[in-house]
Amino acid sequence: MSLPTESMYREIILDHYKNPQHRGLPVEFDAEVHHVNPTCGDEVTLRVRVAPDGTIADLGWEGEGCSISQASTSVMSGLVTGKPVPDALALQERFLELMQSRGEAELTEADEDELEDAVAFEGVSKYPARVKCALLGWMAMKSAVAEAGQGDVDEAKETTR
Amino acid sequence: MTFDVEAVRKDFPILAREVHGVPLVYLDSANTSQKPQVVLDTLAEFYSRHNANVARAVHTLGSEATTLYEGARDKVAAFVNARRREEVIFTKNSSEALNLVAYAISNATTFPGAERFRIGPGDEVVVTEMEHHSNIVPWQLLCQRTGATFRWLPIDDEGRLVDSAIDEVITERTKVLAFVHQSNALGTINPVERLVAKAKSVGALTVVDASQSAPHLPLDVQALDADFVAFTGHKLYGPTGVGVLVGRYELLAELPPFLGGGEMIETVDMTGTTYAAPPHRFEAGTPMIAEAVGLGAAVDYLSALGMENVAAHERELVEYALPRLAAIDGVTIVGPSVPVSRGATIAFTLKGVHPHDVAQLLDEHGIAVRAGHHCARPVCVRFGIPATTRASFGIYTTTEEIDALVRGVEQVKEMFT
Numbered sequence: 001m002s003l004p005t006e007s008m009y010r011e012i013i014l015d016h017y018k019n020p021q022h023r024g025l026p027v028e029f030d031a032e033v034h035h036v037n038p039t040c041g042d043e044v045t046l047r048v049r050v051a052p053d054g055t056i057a058d059l060g061w062e063g064e065g066c067s068i069s070q071a072s073t074s075v076m077s078g079l080v081t082g083k084p085v086p087d088a089l090a091l092q093e094r095f096l097e098l099m100q101s102r103g104e105a106e107l108t109e110a111d112e113d114e115l116e117d118a119v120a121f122e123g124v125s126k127y128p129a130r131v132k133c134a135l136l137g138w139m140a141m142k143s144a145v146a147e148a149g150q151g152d153v154d155e156a157k158e159t160t161r
Numbered sequence: 162m163t164f165d166v167e168a169v170r171k172d173f174p175i176l177a178r179e180v181h182g183v184p185l186v187y188l189d190s191a192n193t194s195q196k197p198q199v200v201l202d203t204l205a206e207f208y209s210r211h212n213a214n215v216a217r218a219v220h221t222l223g224s225e226a227t228t229l230y231e232g233a234r235d236k237v238a239a240f241v242n243a244r245r246r247e248e249v250i251f252t253k254n255s256s257e258a259l260n261l262v263a264y265a266i267s268n269a270t271t272f273p274g275a276e277r278f279r280i281g282p283g284d285e286v287v288v289t290e291m292e293h294h295s296n297i298v299p300w301q302l303l304c305q306r307t308g309a310t311f312r313w314l315p316i317d318d319e320g321r322l323v324d325s326a327i328d329e330v331i332t333e334r335t336k337v338l339a340f341v342h343q344s345n346a347l348g349t350i351n352p353v354e355r356l357v358a359k360a361k362s363v364g365a366l367t368v369v370d371a372s373q374s375a376p377h378l379p380l381d382v383q384a385l386d387a388d389f390v391a392f393t394g395h396k397l398y399g400p401t402g403v404g405v406l407v408g409r410y411e412l413l414a415e416l417p418p419f420l421g422g423g424e425m426i427e428t429v430d431m432t433g434t435t436y437a438a439p440p441h442r443f444e445a446g447t448p449m450i451a452e453a454v455g456l457g458a459a460v461d462y463l464s465a466l467g468m469e470n471v472a473a474h475e476r477e478l479v480e481y482a483l484p485r486l487a488a489i490d491g492v493t494i495v496g497p498s499v500p501v502s503r504g505a506t507i508a509f510t511l512k513g514v515h516p517h518d519v520a521q522l523l524d525e526h527g528i529a530v531r532a533g534h535h536c537a538r539p540v541c542v543r544f545g546i547p548a549t550t551r552a553s554f555g556i557y558t559t560t561e562e563i564d565a566l567v568r569g570v571e572q573v574k575e576m577f578t
Contacts, residue, residue: 008525
């Protein structure tokens with residue numbers, strides 16, 4: 001099946017679905033969260049360890065569900081691991097904005113440099129029912145770093161709903 | 162008479178449209194069916210020529226609207242072989258029809274003369290594990306209100322009722338047995354005769370959800386012999402907003418009202434009210450007049466095709482589709498694997514691919530199927546899966562469309578492996 005040009009599926013998404021990054025739960029961690037997306041029944045359990053200097057030292061996850069949720073979690077893991085927590089949270093904000101754009105985001109080169117593979121999910125923003133799939137792993141990461149003492153726990157919970 | 166599917170397709174204008182630049186392949190009729198031109202014309206004709214309220218206006222339009230509305234009742238009564246026209250109650254949909262029965266039963270707790278319907282602690286309400294939520298939740302709520310116990314008949318790995326459980330679960334304590342005629346999630350057609358006979362032998366009321374059988378099989382409520390039969394118009398090639406409850410008249414005549422309001426009364430006094438005879442006792446307020454008239458046109462359309470012919474056409478479709486889908490490596494049919502006592506609704510899983518991905522990718526190629534738990538979540542729980550992809554057929558479905566589905570599923574599989 002060739003993908004129509006307007007397809008929300010991209011080769012990058014399918015690649016991450018087939019070969020997910022950072023899959024597996026690290027033994028040493030500061031926080032563990034479990035998030036569920038009732039739309040597709042997607043689930044992700046995510047662990048994070050934050051280094052003393054405030055960077056995300058390790059992040060791993062287990063999950064099951066649709067390709068969008070699993071691939072997006074994989075992309076997110078690769079992007080934020082090794083980054084200072086504030087940078088990771090800023091990236092999460094950018095991705096959230098992209099997902100809420102209803103297919104009308106105008107991506108700049110700077111966005112593409114920063115979001116890397118995550119820009120492949122742009123097409124998902126046209127399908128409100130699937131936006132939560134793409135956000136699942138990102139919201140889990142936000143909750144996890146908050147629980148690790150690196151963000152606002154209440155705010156993280158709020159945006160997960 | 163042979164069934165001319167191409168002629169049928171021409172009666173459905175929506176089937177000529179394109180989706181994502183390709184012809185629509187609509188395989189979601191169990192969710193809602195498309196509407197033939199004659200139904201669309203009937204709705205337009207009603208609003209442009211005859212619109213008025215029913216049963217109260219003395220003017221010409223009021224009289225025409227009433228004649229059309231009550232005429233639709235006659236058509237539906239004939240379509241399902243009701244014992245008399247007064248057994249046909251128009252509701253909003255199947256859910257409201259089922260809720261009507263469940264609420265009327267709990268209203269019997271305090272309603273004079275309705276003692277035979279009273280249930281309470283020690284009594285049991287029995288459903289099946291394959292019910293749509295609309296035939297589970299109203300009964301759970303009834304049990305909550307009355308203290309009765311909610312029980313169910315389990316299903317086996319093929320998605321059929323466990324036969325031995327019928328005699329174990331339905332007992333002298335059973336006061337209501339509510340079950341689906343044809344499952345929306347599995348396609349299974351249940352043994353109505355056996356279930357009704359068992360329920361009768363213990364004195365239980367029987368309620369059949371015929372939402373998924375009325376559009377596909379000749380439905381004869383006298384042959385079913387159940388006390389109440391519910392179905393909806395929008396799956397029966399009619400408009401949304403209208404459903405039907407067919408009830409045994411002698412029961413309806415004693416059943417307390419569900420909703421109170423205009424047109425359901427005999428006389429209203431500030432010190433008390435008496436109620437109209439069925440069916441109007443159960444049709445409070447201005448009903449869905451145009452929709453009921455549209456449903457009348459839909460059943461006329463189906464009767465002209467002949468429900469025996471419709472059933473034969475869909476039997477051919479399921480016989481064609483089942484082996485072809487099952488032959489795809491990685492596809493597992495969820496529901497009966499052979500076309501015996503099963504309708505033309507096929508749910509399946511594709512190994513390694515979430516049903517929402519299957520459905521979304523098929524949609525990108527113009528093929529409309531449903532993915533999810535199909536409002537029958539206990540079925541998915543029973544099979545240990547989060548969801549299924551479901552293709553459901555109707556009078557306008559062709560074998561070419563099934564070929565397109567099979568090709569589409571194969572291509573989805575290739576993409577994900």
